[in-house]
Amino acid sequence: MKGYQEYFLRKLGWFLITFVFAFLLNFILPRMMPGDPVAVITQRVTQGMTSQTGVAKIYQEYSELFGTNKPMLEQFFLYVKNVSQGNFGISFSQYPRPVAEIIKSSIWWTVCLQFPAIIVGWLIGNTLGALAAYLKGGFDKVIMPVSIFVSNFPAFGMAIIMVVIFATTLKWFPISGGYGFDQIPNMSWTFVWSVIVHYQLPFWSIVLISIGGQAIGMRSMSIYELNADYVKYSRFLGINDRKIVGYVFRNAMLPQVTGLALSIGTMVGGALVAEIIFSYPGLGNTILKAVVGQDYPLISGVTLIITLMVLSANFIIEIIYGIIDPRIKATQAD
Amino acid sequence: MKNMLQQIFRSSKFLIGFTIFMTMLLTVIIYPLIVKDEPLAIIGQGTFFEPGIYVNVFDSINSTHYTLSLNDAAARRIASKLGDQERLDMKDWLLAFGIPENEIDIHDNTKLMELWVNNYDSKLALGMTSAKRNYYARLDKSLKGILGTEGVIIAIKNTETGLLEETNSIVQTDYVNIGQVSSIRILPLGTDNFGRDILTELVSATRTSLQIGFVAGIIATLIGLTLGLFAGYIGGLVDDVIMFITNLFTVIPGFVLLILISFSIGQEQRGAITVAVVIGFTSWVWTARAVRSQVVSLRNRDHVNLSKLSGHSIVHIILADILPYIASYVIMALILQISSGILAEAGLSILGLGPKTTEVPTLGLMMNWAMIYSAHVTGKWWAYIPVLVTIAMVSFSMNLMNTGLDQVFNPALRD
Numbered sequence: 001m002k003g004y005q006e007y008f009l010r011k012l013g014w015f016l017i018t019f020v021f022a023f024l025l026n027f028i029l030p031r032m033m034p035g036d037p038v039a040v041i042t043q044r045v046t047q048g049m050t051s052q053t054g055v056a057k058i059y060q061e062y063s064e065l066f067g068t069n070k071p072m073l074e075q076f077f078l079y080v081k082n083v084s085q086g087n088f089g090i091s092f093s094q095y096p097r098p099v100a101e102i103i104k105s106s107i108w109w110t111v112c113l114q115f116p117a118i119i120v121g122w123l124i125g126n127t128l129g130a131l132a133a134y135l136k137g138g139f140d141k142v143i144m145p146v147s148i149f150v151s152n153f154p155a156f157g158m159a160i161i162m163v164v165i166f167a168t169t170l171k172w173f174p175i176s177g178g179y180g181f182d183q184i185p186n187m188s189w190t191f192v193w194s195v196i197v198h199y200q201l202p203f204w205s206i207v208l209i210s211i212g213g214q215a216i217g218m219r220s221m222s223i224y225e226l227n228a229d230y231v232k233y234s235r236f237l238g239i240n241d242r243k244i245v246g247y248v249f250r251n252a253m254l255p256q257v258t259g260l261a262l263s264i265g266t267m268v269g270g271a272l273v274a275e276i277i278f279s280y281p282g283l284g285n286t287i288l289k290a291v292v293g294q295d296y297p298l299i300s301g302v303t304l305i306i307t308l309m310v311l312s313a314n315f316i317i318e319i320i321y322g323i324i325d326p327r328i329k330a331t332q333a334d
Numbered sequence: 335m336k337n338m339l340q341q342i343f344r345s346s347k348f349l350i351g352f353t354i355f356m357t358m359l360l361t362v363i364i365y366p367l368i369v370k371d372e373p374l375a376i377i378g379q380g381t382f383f384e385p386g387i388y389v390n391v392f393d394s395i396n397s398t399h400y401t402l403s404l405n406d407a408a409a410r411r412i413a414s415k416l417g418d419q420e421r422l423d424m425k426d427w428l429l430a431f432g433i434p435e436n437e438i439d440i441h442d443n444t445k446l447m448e449l450w451v452n453n454y455d456s457k458l459a460l461g462m463t464s465a466k467r468n469y470y471a472r473l474d475k476s477l478k479g480i481l482g483t484e485g486v487i488i489a490i491k492n493t494e495t496g497l498l499e500e501t502n503s504i505v506q507t508d509y510v511n512i513g514q515v516s517s518i519r520i521l522p523l524g525t526d527n528f529g530r531d532i533l534t535e536l537v538s539a540t541r542t543s544l545q546i547g548f549v550a551g552i553i554a555t556l557i558g559l560t561l562g563l564f565a566g567y568i569g570g571l572v573d574d575v576i577m578f579i580t581n582l583f584t585v586i587p588g589f590v591l592l593i594l595i596s597f598s599i600g601q602e603q604r605g606a607i608t609v610a611v612v613i614g615f616t617s618w619v620w621t622a623r624a625v626r627s628q629v630v631s632l633r634n635r636d637h638v639n640l641s642k643l644s645g646h647s648i649v650h651i652i653l654a655d656i657l658p659y660i661a662s663y664v665i666m667a668l669i670l671q672i673s674s675g676i677l678a679e680a681g682l683s684i685l686g687l688g689p690k691t692t693e694v695p696t697l698g699l700m701m702n703w704a705m706i707y708s709a710h711v712t713g714k715w716w717a718y719i720p721v722l723v724t725i726a727m728v729s730f731s732m733n734l735m736n737t738g739l740d741q742v743f744n745p746a747l748r749d
Contacts, residue, residue, distance in 0.1 A: 014581075022586045029594045148737060152729040154677050156684055156701070157722045160710050168711055175711055265587030272589075273681045277705065291597065291686040299597055303590045310587045 007322045015315040022307040026300060027079055031072075088301035093293025099301040102286060107305060109178055110282035113199065114271045115313065117206035122260055124207065125214025130249050132215065133222030143215060151212025155270035158205040159277035166201060173201050176279035202278045206271045217259055221252035254325055261317040265310045272306070341742050348738025354731035358724075362541040371531065373538030373695055377519075378529030381707065382714040385524040390517035395488055397515050399508040407506070408483075412443055415476050424450055427470055430460045447481050450474075524716040526700070527707035532716060539695040540724055543676050546610040546696065547728075550675030553614025555668045558621025563652055565622070566629025573626075580622045588616045592678065596687040606689040606696060613678045621667045628660045662743045666736050673732040680725060697725050 042059045070078070082089070088099035128147070132140040150158075167175040179185065180194040225231065225248045234244050275284030283302055290298035342348055371377075421440040428438050431453055439445050456471045485505035489498040512518060523532035565576035583591075595612050596604065632638060633656075641655045676697065682688050683698025684705065691699060700721045704710065709717035 018582055018585050021582050022590075025586070025591065026594065029591070030598045148733050149726070149730050152673065152677075152733045153726050154680055154729075156681065157725060160705075160718060160722060163710050164715070168713060262584060265585065266589070269587055269589035270681065273684050276684060277710075287593065288685055296597075299593065303594055307586060307590050310590075311585060314585050 004322055008319065011315060011318045011322070015311060019308065019311055022311065023080075023083075023304065026304050026307070027076060030296070030300060031075075083304070088304075089297035091290075091295055091298045093289060093295040093298065099297050102298060103283070103301055103305055106282050106286045107309075109280060110272070110275065110284070111309070113202055113275070113280065113282060114206060114268055117203045117271070118210050118260075118264065118267050121207040121210030122214050122256075125211040126218045126253065126256055128211065129215035129218025130222050130252065133219045133226060133252075134245060140219075144219065147212040147215040147219075149212070150208060151216060153209065153212075155206065155209045155274040156277050158209050159202070159274040162201045162205045163277060174198050178281040198280075202275060202280050205274055206267075209270065209274075210267060213263070214256065214259075218252060218256055221255055222248060225249075225252045254321070257317060257321045257324070261314050261321070264313050264317070268306065268310055268313075338742075342739065345738040345742055347734050347741065351731040351734030351736075351738060354727055355735065358540065358727065358731070359544070362537055362544065365534075365537045366541075369534055371534050373535045374530060374692075376529045377531055378525040380529060381525075381527045382709065382712075382717060383521060383525040383529070385522055385716050386520075387512075388519045388521060389512060389515055393517050394510045394515045395502060395504070397510050399504070399510060401505075401507050402509045403507055411506075412480055415480055416443070420473060421446065423470070423473065427460070428453060430462070431458070443481060447477070450477070523720050524714075526717050527703055527709070532700075532720065535695050535700065536697075536720055536724060539697050539700050539721070540728070542606050542689075542694045543679060543697040543725075544672075544728070546606055546613070546679045547672040547676040549607060549610035550613035550617065550678070551668050551672035553611060554618040554671045554675070555621050555664060557615070557618035558667070559625055559664055561618070561622040562625025563629055563656065566626040567633055567648070567652055567656065569630075569633070576622070577626070580619055580626075583616075583619045584623070588619070589678070589681065591616045592682060593685065593687060596682060601690055604688070604690050606694055609679060609682065609689050610675065613675050613682075617671060617674065617678065621664070621671065624663065624667060625660060628663055629656055632656050632659055662739065666739050666743075669732050669736045669739075673729040676725065676728055697721055701725075 039059065042055065042062060046055045046058055086100050088103070091097050091099050091102055094102060125147075128143055132143040163175060166172050174180070174197060178195065178198050179191060180198075183191050183194055185191060228248075231244055231248060234247075235241075272282075272284035272287065275282045276288050279285060283306060286298065286302055289295070290302060343352075424446065425438050425440050428449060429435060433449065433453065438449065454470070454474055456467070456474060459467065462470075483506060485503050485508075487500050488502040488504065489500050491497075492499055521531055521533070523536065526532050526535065561576050561580065565573045565580075592612060595616070596609065599608065599612070638651060638655050641651050646654070679688060679696055680698035680701055683696060683702045686702065688698045688702060689696055701718060704714075704718040704721065707717075709715075
């Protein structure tokens, strides 16, 4: 277990470092705005406001909230203290709801939509890619161009096409939302059914998008492995083809797991935009609302949470990779 | 070099991608030379005019009229107002009014209209919702005189007496030659929610988006290439530092940075080029990683060592002995960066963080407008399908070129 423990600790350390760095960026980037950030925010919030005392009050409130009248270091510690208590401030656009509460109400929609979809897309994509590499011929000739096309298609484009075909034209599924607009979230069957029905289109559009890229990657990895010397030698020895293919795909799979860890950030980004097309009640729509409402605390909170989500997903994949990669186990034998 | 180009153009994937891309590029360059309209000029009053040829009614009244006796003209005129659905709706009303079913023949125009004109009364509710009643009122109005054979009189109001003076009359067999009508506007893709010509807008948007892609791609590639070269060639501490930063930005999602920076810059300061620069600065990571690993494998080749022994400077070695070997790779990375830059702009614009909307359209902004005005729900396909197709074509053609190049330079991937 020693080899794995070391691997685990190294990955954990890396996770912490990246998080601290992301946290710093989240703190610094908005403060690098030219001029006084609070003045800029106040000006945006108070557009069209005529009451001078009101503007002054808002300015005072935000400079207190961000602590911009204090030195940078003190500001930073204030920010750390607030965030560690789960206090992201009060939303501008949905006043007086706290940012933490808005995030809490939307994050599960995103998590339950995106991660299953990405994993299912990854599995299907890898299977198709491996089959394309192994079967070659007609199957490959169809799968490859389609995969290239689909993988370069933006997730929101796929979302729109799904809406147009299955919601507005065929009317099989609802157009938008996370559940019927005539319902209140509860544990009844009608509500659960409504959630399931609303789940289908966003889910499959993300799945379809992630299939393409994975299939292409898996195909080239498998072709590479199929041409490797050990395969030729095994064939020469007369080992059953099925057995060889098993080895080939296990070997080709490992880089695909790493690939998933590296690309999960981009995938989540694309899927967040797709959520907007479906007006799904997740984080994508929260960002849109925050942008439209010039809601600075909400943007800052949501981006931090998304970063944390992506980093954790990344960490989990790395941990799983450590378990399935025989080379990491092998180090403990040394 | 010539040999290599020949080989590249023999790859069918590259060739298809290249043709699509060049066609788009040429369209973007040539179209504005022919159609000199402002891309954001609002020409239509109202939203989402359907694609088609718009003929000025006033001008066609005043141009020469030709008489054509076409047998199906009347039938078509009736069919355009009195479709199957309308006939069924009329039957419903008549039934509700109390006409026995066997008296209603919805396939006989004359009888049906006679029944309708004799019985329809817009004041009767007959237990219908007011939306339904309004629908019947509209239907009745559009059916007025549909079976008539008399023409229409065009008259001008005399400004002094206020009387109408006949100037022209039109009979049902009058035709105009479209070539003689002085004002016609072809809107191949209709208009958008603001009443702007979508085709002109789309061409301009494609150009801006390609510019954004190029700027973002070139910036990202330059940063990635420089960092990758230094990290790979110099190694040691420089490598460690650069790789630390690169690994950080690999896991910290780029679009989060994009959102934060774009939001911080603010709507007024965000021009198309600013957005492109921001995208460029957040997407260099992959190029840096790839270039570095290539350089590491090149670093100890004989010709590099020889160059080192000959006392060439680091810059010279990098430029003359390393860069040529990774050039193909860098070009492939650049192509992908351009395509992903265009997609990144589109994503940002849908979030409302795209370039400011008053100057130039971009593909993302057009998408954003179509979505805000729910074009996809109301079936106004011309507002978003052409945009989506353009985005898909740009990125598909670039990726085809990339795959083609990949197969030329990596023989293992060839079929």
